[in-house]
Amino acid sequence: EPEVTQTPSHQVTQMGQEVILRCVPISNHLYFYWYRQILGQKVEFLVSFYNNEISEKSEIFDDQFSVERPDGSNFTLKIRSTKLEDSAMYFCASSEEASGGTQYFGPGTRLTVL
Amino acid sequence: QKEVEQDPGPLSVPEGAIVSLNCTYSNSAFQYFMWYRQYSRKGPELLMYTYSSGNKEDGRFTAQVDKSSKYISLFIRDSQPSDSATYLCAMKGSGNTGKLIFGQGTTLQVKP
Numbered sequence: 001e002p003e004v005t006q007t008p009s010h011q012v013t014q015m016g017q018e019v020i021l022r023c024v025p026i027s028n029h030l031y032f033y034w035y036r037q038i039l040g041q042k043v044e045f046l047v048s049f050y051n052n053e054i055s056e057k058s059e060i061f062d063d064q065f066s067v068e069r070p071d072g073s074n075f076t077l078k079i080r081s082t083k084l085e086d087s088a089m090y091f092c093a094s095s096e097e098a099s100g101g102t103q104y105f106g107p108g109t110r111l112t113v114l
Numbered sequence: 115q116k117e118v119e120q121d122p123g124p125l126s127v128p129e130g131a132i133v134s135l136n137c138t139y140s141n142s143a144f145q146y147f148m149w150y151r152q153y154s155r156k157g158p159e160l161l162m163y164t165y166s167s168g169n170k171e172d173g174r175f176t177a178q179v180d181k182s183s184k185y186i187s188l189f190i191r192d193s194q195p196s197d198s199a200t201y202l203c204a205m206k207g208s209g210n211t212g213k214l215i216f217g218q219g220t221t222l223q224v225k226p
Contacts, residue, residue: 004157031212043158043202043216056213091157098212105150105157 002026004106006092012112013082021077021109023092031101032075033093034067036060037108043091049075050098082113117141120203120217129226133190137203137217140184144205144215147179149188152200152219161201162188193224 005024013019025032034046047057049067066078075094079086089108095101120137127133135149146165150158162177164170164186170177176189186205190197203217 006157033212033214035214042218043204043214045213045215048212056211058213089155095212101212102148102160102163103212103214104160107157108155110155 004092004094004104006090006106006109008109009107010110010112012114015084015113016081019079019082019111021079021090021092021111023075023077023106024073025075025092025094026104027073029094029096029104031055031095031098032067032069033095033103034077035091035093035105036088037091038088046077046090048098055098079111082111084113087111087113118203118205118215118217120220122218122220124221124223126223126225127193129193129195129224131193131224133188133193133197133222133224135188135190135201135203135220135222137186137205138184139186139205139215141205141207141215142181142184143207145208146206147177147186148204148214149175149177150202150204152202154200158202158204190222193222195224195226198223 032049037043047061048055064080091108092106093103095103118139149162152158167181174191178187200219202219204214
């Protein structure tokens with residue numbers, strides 16, 4: 001069964017450093033998403049991406065964040081200068097459609113900012 | 115008022131019990147309703163997906179949506195210890211948005 005994969009599973013970084021989180025969505029999916037979950041809190045939407053551009057983003061997704069699809073299979077989330085409050089689980093998801101499409105989530109990357 | 119509200123629990127039941135999990139929401143534009151299961155420090159796994167109002171059954175799981183009351187439910191019959199996890203409700207509107215709005219999640223423990 002196809003699945004979304006994410007690397008690394010755990011990333012530890014120093015405050016102010018740049019991190020890149022990587023995702024390989026399901027191969028025939030066209031819509032890609034990043035969500036985050038701070039420990040003990042809700043899963044929160046960050047950004048959606050379609051046709052090589054951002055289609056929607058939340059207030060959390062400020063100038064420190066960027067997304068990219070560098071090739072036909074990978075989808076990345078970059079945090080330019082990490083803050084302590086960026087520590088969270090980051091989940092990538094993908095779907096065939098935006099509106100009615102079912103989103104399938106990856107296992108997540110746990111980001112720890114020291 | 116929060117967009118999606120879900121009692122975080124924890125909810126503890128004996129094996130074999132029927133479990134009822136619920137969410138309420140405030141945004142009448144929501145059209146798609148989902149239940150995800152999440153094990154500790156893992157990604158959400160889709161369990162049920164429903165469009166608009168009505169019931170949907172899949173094995174031991176039944177999802178219900180009552181749009182008039184802005185209330186959704188997930189029932190688990192013959193609960194098993196392996197059902198112990200956090201259950202997240204999620205929903206979204208129609209149109210081109212894929213943005214999911216999640217509830218807090220309800221932690222369920224099924225005791226043998």
